[in-house]
Amino acid sequence: MKRWTKVCCAAAVTAALAACSSSPTGRSQIILFSDAQMSQLGAQSFEQMKQEQKVSNNKRINEYVQCVAKAITDHVPPQPEFAEWEVVVFDSDQVNAFALPGGKIGVYTGLLDVAVNQDQLATVIGHEVAHVLADHSNERLSQAQLANTGLQVTSVALGGSQYKDVTMAALGVGVQYGVILPYGRTQESEADIVGLELMAKSGFDPYQSVELWKNMAKASGGNQPPELLSTHPSHDTRINDLKAKADQLPAYDINHPTCKKA
Template identity: 55%
Template sequence: MKKIMLAIAVAASLVGCKTSPTGRTQIALYSAKQMDQMGAASFEQLKSEQKINGDKRTNSYVKCIADALIAQLPTKYASQQWEVVVFEDDSANAFALPGGKIGVHTGIMKVAENQHQLAAVMGHEVGHVIAEHANERVSQNNLLQIGLQAGQSILESNDIAHKNAIMQGLGLGAQFGIALPFSRTHESEADIIGLDLMAKAGFDPTGSVALWQNMSKLSEQRQPEFMSTHPAPGNRIKQLQASMTSAEQLAAKARSQGLMPNCQR
């Protein structure tokens, strides 16, 4: 087992490291150009497979929020040509992809009751992009596969008993010990990045807390947090509340500069 874990550690040491907007060290195997190409290809596929909402008022509302958020992004991202699409989908979801792509499901607008709450959702999703979480996630998955394959080779070459059981346990360990915690870290990081982003754009940051209060009502039963890719709503709310003072200061500064979005549904 020590040799297996050493193989995974060696694989991890071979990749490039970056730093996230919150100062966290990240792994990154792909260039920004490669990630943009992946994001654009995925978005085109989604547009061909899912129904796109054609209501002008709905699209104008979503684009109004997106434009306000994009204007506050670092120049690298603000200068991109962003594409915003509203999909006819009842799920309470939205997403953003590398390459300047934002997708919003109509179902999320039943949960996000106003522009501030929807800005919290969209800011969170854009936060994933500027923190380069997609690169980190794809890189992490590749490294896990390399490590597990190396472990398999070591077990087979040494004719170790119960190797199948060991590999299954190692796979579960990678899932619960690495992949899911990484996902929860990404979600928490995107929450904070999105909170600051919406505040800089002039939206009310308390809308983020109201949003997650609404989201928590959608389902009374959730799997344990350690088995989930997302933090529990209660934990997200606590983290957002802990960062609210600085976010409200950013919002006050934005208002003093005349940034007061008025996006109407």
């Protein structure tokens, strides 16, 4: 998977110059922040989370998650703003994971009860890494800027900023702080597509993504709101779309990783 080069143009939007960019699927995006700014925000956010949340010291769980994450990130080309991906396991019952600009990946131990094998965990990690590769946090933060939140493109920072909550939410971790600025359905579906291809290229079984979302549906207990009232695709839509995409993928000639679940 190549790093998608941004196609830039100038456009006057609310007295700012917005960069026009193309997503991995060719969708037009408005990007206001530089890669360096986003990487700094991601690193700051990640350090704060490590200080405020319990980090798992279970060796076997850490080795398992690190193994799956490395198999995924080994198939991501070098990134301009960081040399290595950092992976941290948080000791929490939350069924969740995230990836931040700057190469930061967080996985909650509760996810391992639903993503029951390495292929299903790879589905989630591939999906979250795809959000980073597709500049979804940048796009979301840019949308917040254009919605007159008061954020300054040239001076966004977490430390002491009155806009910290909006920034954290835009990075995808605001739910930890009681703030939700969710990815849209288009971004979620795009991350599903890009992430599925990434995990398949890494040697994992793409059809396990379907089993993962069946597990997710069971874990939700049928409490998901109707699709039209949610920014996320419904479980049924997601399952059908993932199966259709898996059917289209070529048979990648890559040795299957062996990551032993704790």
